[in-house]
Amino acid sequence: MVEGSSQEAWLGRVWHAKELPIAALAIVSIGVYLALRFLNGQTPEDARWVLDVALIVGGGPLVIDLAWNLVRGRFGSDLLAGISIVTSLILGEHLAGVLVVLMLSGGEALESWAVGNASSALKALAARVPSVAHVKRDGQTLDVTVAEVRVGDLVEIYPHEVAPVDGVVVEGRGSMDESFLTGEPYNMSKAPGAEVISGAVNGEHALTIKATRVAEDSRYAKIMKVMRETEQRRPAMRRLGDTLGAWYTPLAVAIAVGAWLISGDPVRFLAVLVVATPCPLLIAIPTAIIGAISIAAKRGIIIKDPAALETIDTCRTIIFDKTGTLTYGRPTVTEVEVLGDLERDRLLAMVGAIERYSKHPLAEALVREAERAAGDRLEPAEVSEKPGEGLRGVVDGREVLITGRGKLNEAEKSRLPAVQGGLECVIKVDGALAGLVRFRDEPRKDSAAFIRHLTSRHHFEKVMLVSGDREEEVRALAERVGITDIHAGKQPEEKVAIVRVESEKARTCFVGDGINDAPALALATVGIAFGEASDITTEAAGVVVMDNALEKVDEFFHISARLRRIALQSAVGGMALSIGGMGFAAAGMLTPVAGALAQELIDVAAVMNALRMSFRPKRLTDIDGA
Numbered sequence: 001m002v003e004g005s006s007q008e009a010w011l012g013r014v015w016h017a018k019e020l021p022i023a024a025l026a027i028v029s030i031g032v033y034l035a036l037r038f039l040n041g042q043t044p045e046d047a048r049w050v051l052d053v054a055l056i057v058g059g060g061p062l063v064i065d066l067a068w069n070l071v072r073g074r075f076g077s078d079l080l081a082g083i084s085i086v087t088s089l090i091l092g093e094h095l096a097g098v099l100v101v102l103m104l105s106g107g108e109a110l111e112s113w114a115v116g117n118a119s120s121a122l123k124a125l126a127a128r129v130p131s132v133a134h135v136k137r138d139g140q141t142l143d144v145t146v147a148e149v150r151v152g153d154l155v156e157i158y159p160h161e162v163a164p165v166d167g168v169v170v171e172g173r174g175s176m177d178e179s180f181l182t183g184e185p186y187n188m189s190k191a192p193g194a195e196v197i198s199g200a201v202n203g204e205h206a207l208t209i210k211a212t213r214v215a216e217d218s219r220y221a222k223i224m225k226v227m228r229e230t231e232q233r234r235p236a237m238r239r240l241g242d243t244l245g246a247w248y249t250p251l252a253v254a255i256a257v258g259a260w261l262i263s264g265d266p267v268r269f270l271a272v273l274v275v276a277t278p279c280p281l282l283i284a285i286p287t288a289i290i291g292a293i294s295i296a297a298k299r300g301i302i303i304k305d306p307a308a309l310e311t312i313d314t315c316r317t318i319i320f321d322k323t324g325t326l327t328y329g330r331p332t333v334t335e336v337e338v339l340g341d342l343e344r345d346r347l348l349a350m351v352g353a354i355e356r357y358s359k360h361p362l363a364e365a366l367v368r369e370a371e372r373a374a375g376d377r378l379e380p381a382e383v384s385e386k387p388g389e390g391l392r393g394v395v396d397g398r399e400v401l402i403t404g405r406g407k408l409n410e411a412e413k414s415r416l417p418a419v420q421g422g423l424e425c426v427i428k429v430d431g432a433l434a435g436l437v438r439f440r441d442e443p444r445k446d447s448a449a450f451i452r453h454l455t456s457r458h459h460f461e462k463v464m465l466v467s468g469d470r471e472e473e474v475r476a477l478a479e480r481v482g483i484t485d486i487h488a489g490k491q492p493e494e495k496v497a498i499v500r501v502e503s504e505k506a507r508t509c510f511v512g513d514g515i516n517d518a519p520a521l522a523l524a525t526v527g528i529a530f531g532e533a534s535d536i537t538t539e540a541a542g543v544v545v546m547d548n549a550l551e552k553v554d555e556f557f558h559i560s561a562r563l564r565r566i567a568l569q570s571a572v573g574g575m576a577l578s579i580g581g582m583g584f585a586a587a588g589m590l591t592p593v594a595g596a597l598a599q600e601l602i603d604v605a606a607v608m609n610a611l612r613m614s615f616r617p618k619r620l621t622d623i624d625g626a
């Protein structure tokens with residue numbers, strides 16, 4: 001005996017596995033019944049055995065499944081179908097009962113087709129997953145499975161092959177078709193140094209790339225993972241349908257009972273329920289959601305939690321991290337002030353020598369500036385980087401320390417110039433002040449326009465900037481992009497506290513990219529992470545933007561708004577037509593058979609409208625017009 005949710009899942013699988021055969025059986029039964037009646041001259045009583053077969057074989061599993069749900073205290077709009085089938089047997093309206101079975105089984109088949117059509121882009125991606133990679137090892141090119149490719153491997157991509165992993169071109173020139181992943185309808189030129197996205201189709205020239213991610217961490221793999229998770233989450237996508245069905249089902253039953261009581265004709269009770277069965281929202285809403293996920297995936301936006309599509313339009317507060325979100329996350333050196341006896345280029349050469357071994361966010365900028373300014377590349381004798389103490393090393397026999405203003409004594413601080421906006425670091429050589437370097441992490445070119453249009457186009461009432469950086473730096477950025485509500489110098493736990501407080505006032509959206517953003521991303525109503533972030537961050541977020549671009553965040557907002565509009569059109573429009581049909585049935589103007597045919601047309605119309613979500617509109621962002 002299967003119990004609990006396992007039994008429910010088993011019954012569900014039995015029903016869904018038979019949807020097409022049951023629909024075919026219902027059609028054949030109706031055809032044979034009509035032939036026996038009108039071609040062979042049999043009476044309805046003599047010919048109805050054909051309909052009984054379809055009712056027992058097709059309607060039986062549905063009624064059992066619904067009865068089980070009732071025992072568990074769960075029911076939805078499909079309960080109307082079960083009542084209709086049972087009532088049709090009691091009243092002898094067997095043809096109407098078979099039409100209900102056809103509607104249910106045909107509706108499930110229609111949903112399967114519609115969802116398959118809506119997710120065609122994802123399925124096309126899945127069909128293109130490469131299984132073999134050509135890896136250069138020990139002077140030979142070996143064919144290995146994609147799972148065996150390691151970071152740093154040299155991988156050859158032959159003409160017209162699919163890139164097996166993410167990487168950077170090291171040899172060859174050509175172009176690649178990335179439209180399945182980026183949505184851009186043109187080939188991207190590739191030369192040494194250019195990034196290659198797994199899943200892109202190579203052009204006519206062979207390329208050699210250095211793998212930067214293993215296959216399971218690639219963009220391609222992430223999209224495939226989302227597709228699988230989306231299928232697993234499909235039952236949870238019907239929250240809007242459940243909400244609407246909570247009042248629709250009692251309303252339909254009330255109209256049916258009222259029609260029966262007023263007219264004294266139980267057939268009207270059946271006719272009303274047949275018109276109301278099945279509710280279009282059971283099919284249309286999941287179809288629209290799958291279409292939205294498909295469109296988003298093609299645009300490089302991974303919807304990990306489909307609930308985000310439903311709730312982002314209701315968020316009224318949006319909170320941004322700073323570095324890597326509103327800025328590019330790539331600080332550049334803006335000023336080097338010499339405070340000792342070393343020349344600027346010599347000082348930078350010594351700094352660059354030890355920064356090459358640092359993981360600090362400013363290290364890359366310092367190394368770039370050192371290589372640009374200094375001709376000689378020095379090598380350090382030793383390097384150490386203890387948390388909170390700065391970076392220390394020995395270069396050319398001299399001790400170099402790179403630290404912050406807060407680590408200096410009062411006498412040293414007095415020699416420094418006044419604090420300005422942006423980042424800075426202090427350099428000491430042999431214990432004496434030697435220099436001060438200032439940096440600037442430039443805001444993204446569309447940050448100001450994006451922030452401006454959040455209130456007017458997306459109904460956000462509060463825009464906040466929360467960062468762990470110094471207040472001077474945070475305020476300087478906020479002024480440039482147009483944010484007035486800022487919180488600087490915040491630790492991860494303080495970010496969480498801010499999100500918790502704001503979430504108690506209104507639904508919140510948090511946009512971030514760092515590991516320290518993960519708790520806030522998870523706590524917010526909707527968490528949006530940029531894809532270059534850590535695995536921890538992307539796991540915590542409900543939405544992952546694979547390309548670090550605010551334009552993609554705006555596209556997600558528009559996809560969500562369009563989804564809600566199309567889903568409501570399909571569900572509410574279909575329900576309105578059904579309620580109108582119920583009125584005609586209650587007045588005796590529609591028989592059960594005619595009502596079933598009318599409802600089938602309504603279902604098809606609702607699903608066709610929901611399928612519009614699968615097609616990309618001409619424009620998915622309006623930042624430029626803000």
